[in-house]
């Protein structure tokens with residue numbers, strides 16, 4: 001997973017543990033309180049990880065509240081993204097001056113059920129060159145990562161066909177005109193990073 005990082009992007013992963021809901025700051029808990037304990041544990045683990053990354057970057061590691069739409073609200077000067085599955089939390093952060101927007105997703109390295117794949121994949125998506133049994137799971141994960149990077153900028157709810165992915169080129173574009181570069185790893189889990197830079 002560290003192979004996805006770059007000098008301007010810090011990312012990490014952390015196993016979710018029983019007491020991780022206690023890592024949420026009070027202002028974060030206030031925006032997450034209604035959720036089940038397992039979800040609060042995952043959110044606590046991801047936020048603790050993101051705060052460690054902000055500190056490593058020399059940034060003030062403040063609260064990351066959840067907006068009404070579900071997106072994380074980052075401290076001033078920071079952009080980032082969070083994701084979790086049943087066991088692992090992942091996070092990425094960057095200085096907003098360096099990176100326009102970033103999205104991350106984590107998925108088990110297992111085939112996506114065919115009925116879900118049929119909802120996710122369109123003829124416009126390019127998946128050649130990726131491990132055939134994981135191609136649609138990777139595509140699914142890439143679309144979620146792109147959505148998370150796009151949403152804070154365009155505030156538009158996108159469906160899977162609204163995002164076109166080219167895994168061979170490592171590129172994505174949405175129907176709202178958002179473009180991102182893609183980086184991913186497949187093992188031991190699928191992790192996808194969608195990164196948008198400031199216009200030149």
Ligand SMILES: CC(C)(COP(=O)(O)OP(=O)(O)OC[C@H]1O[C@@H](n2cnc3c(N)ncnc32)[C@H](O)[C@@H]1OP(=O)(O)O)[C@@H](O)C(=O)NCCC(=O)NCCS
Pocket residue numbers: 042043044046066069070071072081082083084085105106143144147148149151152157158159160163
């Ligand atoms: C964003 C979304 C795709 C996340 O998927 P998920 O599998 O439920 O959860 P993940 O573990 O991958 O990610 C969870 C994190 O995503 C982030 N997130 C949620 N909504 C977000 C949004 N609108 N924009 C950016 N990030 C968002 C949050 O940080 C969340 O962590 P938290 O719950 O600890 O605050 C999903 O919640 C959603 O909003 N879907 C509606 C739109 C959709 O599904 N379109 C088709 C996909 S392109």
